[in-house]
Amino acid sequence: MIYSFVGYYSLIIGLIIGLSLFYFSYKNFNNSNILDTKILSFTFLQLFFVVISFICLIFSFVVSDFSNETVFNNSHTTKPLFYKISGTWGNHEGSLLLWLLVLTLFIFLFLVSTKNQSVKYKILTLVFQQIIIIGFFLFLILTSNPFNYIFPIPTEGLGLNPILQDPALAIHPPILYLGYVGSSIIFSSVLAATSLKIISISWASHIKKWVLISWIFLTLGILLGSIWAYYELGWGGFWFWDPVENVSLMPWLALTTLLHCILVLEKKSTLTSWVIILSIATFTLSMCGTFLVRSGILNSVHTFANDPERGLFILVFLFILIFLSILIFFIFHRDNDNKSYNFFWLSKETSILINNWFMMYFLSVVLIGTVYPIFLDVISSQKISVGPPFYHKLMIPFLIPFLLMMAIGPKLRWIKSQLEDKIYLISFLVISILLAFLVLKNFNQNFLINTILISSALYLFFITLRDFFVKKYKNISQNIAHFGFSLLILSILFNNLFASEIITNLKVGETFENSKTKIVFESVVQKKEKNYKAIVANFTISNSNGEEDRLSPELRIYNQPVIATSEAYIKTTLMSDKFIVINLVQNQDFFNVRYQVKPFMLWIWLSVILISIGGIVSFLHRR
Amino acid sequence: MKFIKFILFFIILFPLSSVYAEDNDKRNKITKNLRCLICQGQSVYDSDSEFANSLKILVDKKLEEGLSEDQIYKYFKTKYGEWILYDPGLNKNTYILWLLPILIFLIGGAIIYKNFIVKK
Amino acid sequence: MLPFSVFIIFVIIFFIFYKALEDSKLYTPDVNIKKEMPVFNTKEFFSGENVKSSNIFKLDKIYLLNIWSSWCVPCRQEHPFLMNLNLDNKVNIIGLNYKDNFKNAKNFLKELGNPYKEIFIDLDGTIAIEWGAYGVPESFLVYNNEIIKKYIGPLNQELVDEIKLLIK
Numbered sequence: 017m018i019y020s021f022v023g024y025y026s027l028i029i030g031l032i033i034g035l036s037l038f039y040f041s042y043k044n045f046n047n048s049n050i051l052d053t054k055i056l057s058f059t060f061l062q063l064f065f066v067v068i069s070f071i072c073l074i075f076s077f078v079v080s081d082f083s084n085e086t087v088f089n090n091s092h093t094t095k096p097l098f099y100k101i102s103g104t105w106g107n108h109e110g111s112l113l114l115w116l117l118v119l120t121l122f123i124f125l126f127l128v129s130t131k132n133q134s135v136k137y138k139i140l141t142l143v144f145q146q147i148i149i150i151g152f153f154l155f156l157i158l159t160s161n162p163f164n165y166i167f168p169i170p171t172e173g174l175g176l177n178p179i180l181q182d183p184a185l186a187i188h189p190p191i192l193y194l195g196y197v198g199s200s201i202i203f204s205s206v207l208a209a210t211s212l213k214i215i216s217i218s219w220a221s222h223i224k225k226w227v228l229i230s231w232i233f234l235t236l237g238i239l240l241g242s243i244w245a246y247y248e249l250g251w252g253g254f255w256f257w258d259p260v261e262n263v264s265l266m267p268w269l270a271l272t273t274l275l276h277c278i279l280v281l282e283k284k285s286t287l288t289s290w291v292i293i294l295s296i297a298t299f300t301l302s303m304c305g306t307f308l309v310r311s312g313i314l315n316s317v318h319t320f321a322n323d324p325e326r327g328l329f330i331l332v333f334l335f336i337l338i339f340l341s342i343l344i345f346f347i348f349h350r351d352n353d354n355k356s357y358n359f360f361w362l363s364k365e366t367s368i369l370i371n372n373w374f375m376m377y378f379l380s381v382v383l384i385g386t387v388y389p390i391f392l393d394v395i396s397s398q399k400i401s402v403g404p405p406f407y408h409k410l411m412i413p414f415l416i417p418f419l420l421m422m423a424i425g426p427k428l429r430w431i432k433s434q435l436e437d438k439i440y441l442i443s444f445l446v447i448s449i450l451l452a453f454l455v456l457k458n459f460n461q462n463f464l465i466n467t468i469l470i471s472s473a474l475y476l477f478f479i480t481l482r483d484f485f486v487k488k489y490k491n492i493s494q495n496i497a498h499f500g501f502s503l504l505i506l507s508i509l510f511n512n513l514f515a516s517e518i519i520t521n522l523k524v525g526e527t528f529e530n531s532k533t534k535i536v537f538e539s540v541v542q543k544k545e546k547n548y549k550a551i552v553a554n555f556t557i558s559n560s561n562g563e564e565d566r567l568s569p570e571l572r573i574y575n576q577p578v579i580a581t582s583e584a585y586i587k588t589t590l591m592s593d594k595f596i597v598i599n600l601v602q603n604q605d606f607f608n609v610r611y612q613v614k615p616f617m618l619w620i621w622l623s624v625i626l627i628s629i630g631g632i633v634s635f636l637h638r639r
Numbered sequence: 640m641k642f643i644k645f646i647l648f649f650i651i652l653f654p655l656s657s658v659y660a661e662d663n664d665k666r667n668k669i670t671k672n673l674r675c676l677i678c679q680g681q682s683v684y685d686s687d688s689e690f691a692n693s694l695k696i697l698v699d700k701k702l703e704e705g706l707s708e709d710q711i712y713k714y715f716k717t718k719y720g721e722w723i724l725y726d727p728g729l730n731k732n733t734y735i736l737w738l739l740p741i742l743i744f745l746i747g748g749a750i751i752y753k754n755f756i757v758k759k
Numbered sequence: 760m761l762p763f764s765v766f767i768i769f770v771i772i773f774f775i776f777y778k779a780l781e782d783s784k785l786y787t788p789d790v791n792i793k794k795e796m797p798v799f800n801t802k803e804f805f806s807g808e809n810v811k812s813s814n815i816f817k818l819d820k821i822y823l824l825n826i827w828s829s830w831c832v833p834c835r836q837e838h839p840f841l842m843n844l845n846l847d848n849k850v851n852i853i854g855l856n857y858k859d860n861f862k863n864a865k866n867f868l869k870e871l872g873n874p875y876k877e878i879f880i881d882l883d884g885t886i887a888i889e890w891g892a893y894g895v896p897e898s899f900l901v902y903n904n905e906i907i908k909k910y911i912g913p914l915n916q917e918l919v920d921e922i923k924l925l926i927k
Contacts, residue, residue, distance in 0.1 A: 253685055256680065256681070256682075256685070258680045259680065260680075307776070311780055313776075313779050313780065324780055324781075327780045328777075328780060331773070331776055331777060331780065335769065335773045338769055339766070339769065342762070342765055342766060342769065346761075346762040346765075359755045359756050360756070361756060365755075366755070366756060369751050369755055370751070373744075373747045373748060373751055376743070376747055377740060377743060377744040377747065380739070380740045380743045380744075381740045384735075384736060384739055384740055385736070388733075388735070388736045390775070390776070390779045391775055392732060392736075393779065393782070394775050394778045394779050394782065395775070396732070398721065398732050399720065399721065399722040400721045400722065400724075400727045400732060400733065401674045401721075401722055401723070401724060401725050401727065402725070402727055402736065403672070403674065403682065403725025403726065404671065404672075404682075404725060405672055405725055405726035406725075406726060406727065406736075406737075409726075410737075410740055410741075414744075517667070582687070597687075599687045601692070602689060602828075602830060602858045603830060603858060603859055603860045603863070608687065608692070610687075676893055677893050677894055689858060689884060689894065690884075690888075690893060690894055692884065693858075693883060693884025693885050693887065693888050694888055696883045696884070696885050697885040697888050697889070700885060717794075718888070718889070718891040719891055
């Protein structure tokens with residue numbers, strides 16, 4: 017009870033502080049050259065109250081205070097403590113409170129850490145960020161209050177959806193939001209800088225670290241979501257082109273583009289309009305994603321219980337922000353760096369432009385693929401699905417030149433350059449093609465496209481690998497990230513091409529055997545945990561190499577809410593994952609068994625980690 | 640030279656002894672392109688619901704009957720509408736879907752070429 | 760000019776999203792489209808004899824094909840309405856026993872009564888798919904080998920009245 021009370025009024029106080037900050041900002045903006053200490057302390061206070069509110073919600077979950085509606089809907093006394101806590105952000109209200117926490121945290125860090133910029137710029141950034149913050153305060157308090165009372169107080173909660181009771185998913189939202197919501201600071205500061213016309217080389221290097229922070233967290237957040245989907249949701253898949261995955265991928269693509277584009281701004285003080293548009297687009301896409309997910313427009317695995325009122329609020333708020341940015345962009349921004357648009361064919365600038373060009377294409381594919389069904393439905397009430405084949409068909413052919421450019425681009429110098437080491441570059445290309453051919457020579461489906469794709473990925477792989485040994489190229493962060501990307505593409509390709517699968521029906525004691533694999537269904541054991549009961553099936557699987565594995569997938573019945581799930585058993589090794597999952601078949605005494613060998617699975621995760629390490633190195637390097 | 644050795648090492652490593660290519664089932668390909676209508680955003684291949692399981696069996700039957708991939712898609716389209724297909728074909732409803740990204744790509748290229756690059 | 764057109768584009772996008780919010784979000788299948796009834800072969804429920812669909816569904820008669828199963832909870836709720844509908848004797852109710860086991864299904868009928876003129880077995884659920892069903896329970900109104908209307912989910916009094924009206 018007390019937690020809900022404190023939490024709710026902390027929110028109200030936070031909102032009032034936000035409003036008062038407008039007043040202080042207004043006073044400070046014209047009068048002084050130093051940042052008013054009141055502004056800093058009030059920003060801190062706002063953060064403080066949001067933290068208090070958040071802690072109150074966590075406590076409500078920990079002590080299972082069912083007088084709180086959010087707790088009642090999403091928790092249960094038998095949940096392990098860890099999932100009681102993670103349940104805090106596993107629902108609509110709590111996750112929005114987390115949004116708010118990240119928003120206030122970032123503006124505070126921004127004010128504290130920004131040293132070499134003008135006071136006016138800082139104040140204006142604060143004002144724009146406060147507009148967003150107040151929007152979310154209102155959203156939270158008016159439509160999604162996490163501290164609603166229920167009376168009479170229920171004795172037991174409804175429980176947390178079992179598929180959310182998972183360690184990867186428990187930390188997925190906070191990490192993802194740091195990236196997702198972190199981009200708000202880029203949005204606010206680009207609007208401030210545009211209004212003050214101070215977009216310059218020094219601004220570029222100042223904002224770059226914020227871009228990097230968002231980018232690193234967003235990369236890791238997407239990774240965690242994908243890992244979770246791999247063993248919890250899908251039957252061996254890790255990326256489904258589900259609308260909600262797309263929605264997190266879009267800001268990532270925009271951020272990655274921005275990251276490259278800012279390099280040009282930092283070095284050559286051009287492409288300013290483009291940097292502004294991208295910065296605005298990044299946060300707008302994050303918001304748009306929130307709208308699509310929370311409003312329930314999309315048919316997706318992630319859809320929270322939805323409420324049209326909420327959707328309307330975010331929609332209106334989203335478009336207020338969009339129109340505000342359009343207004344600021346067209347009123348204040350004068351593009352006067354036309355004369356410096358002199359890029360030579362072989363130059364770093366051109367290669368980054370080409371990168372931007374392709375990235376924008378990928379972004380448009382994802383964006384159009386995600387929202388087109390909605391548009392079509394509204395305009396002609398035709399229902400269509402846009403799934404993986406669409407994205408694959410439109411993206412894969414463009415990936416090939418993209419990969420080649422990623423290999424060669426970083427070798428070019430600014431302004432004008434010559435390709436050096438031509439012999440190396442060409443011989444690597446030949447080696448890559450030969451190697452791809454060797455790997456795929458027994459493969460008959462889509463031979464040509466796969467060979468070319470693998471060749472280009474291998475090419476990037478070898479070139480970036482070699483650059484680690486060549487001292488001349490000292491941009492280590494770029495090299496790590498590009499190397500990671502080549503590894504990612506290669507792992508995904510090999511994973512897809514060489515995966516094998518057996519689907520069969522087995523009773524206890526039965527054996528399945530084909531030329532390569534023998535599956536023995538040894539036994540079934542019952543298991544009882546605090547929050548679920550389970551049937552554990554024990555399998556022994558041996559392959560033609562004489563390797564033998566014991567795998568034990570489970571069927572779980574969670575007690576609150578009563579939902580049956582099947583838990584895959586995954587045996588991960590360096591070279592491949594063995595993945596087995598069982599399912600009950602209605603009214604039959606056998607189990608449906610699905611066994612997959614997925615090569616290079618681990619490498620997909622590792623390469624994404626490598627990509628984000630590239631970002632981390634770059635971030636640390638700048639300090 | 641050191642690096643060439645490094646590459647040789649890779650070539651030796653690469654024959655992928657542990658990895659083998661199974662004849663990719665036609666059924667998998669088809670069921671991956673069908674939406675499990677009673678699930679949330681899953682393909683028939685990825686789902687283990689009653690609906691999806693029956694659908695898989697039916698795809699097998701249709702393949703045995705000798706229907707081609709396209710015929711099977713058409714069959715399900717008449718039963719359940721366009722919604723069941725994950726791969727929307729190019730038709731009057733989807734021209735914009737397929738062509739707009741390509742158009743954006745071409746326009747982007749034109750802008751870059753016209754505005755930024757110095758022609759010799 | 761450029762600012763204006765950008766503005767207009769976003770206004771249009773706003774209204775499309777707004778409209779999408781108002782529309783029903785869940786996929787609602789077309790239930791009124793007339794479709795050819797599928798042709799299938801299966802087994803009779805009690806005797807286990809092979810039957811062809813063409814021998815059961817005669818022209819000029821109205822049939823209600825009902826997909827049911829003993830393990831399906833909503834089917835239990837629906838059953839009294841089927842019994843009620845059967846009293847009129849104007850429509851022939853055909854049962855399609857979906858992924859069931861014989862013993863359970865028989866007990867189900869013993870307990871709740873048998874409204875079906877004939878029952879067929881769909882062991883692997885493929886016949887239901889041929890009919891374009893999503894799950895159990897589901898009912899199809901058939902006339903002249905055409906599906907006139909389909910009902911997804913359990914029938915209730917309202918729908919039974921509607922069916923009676925349609926039959927007339």
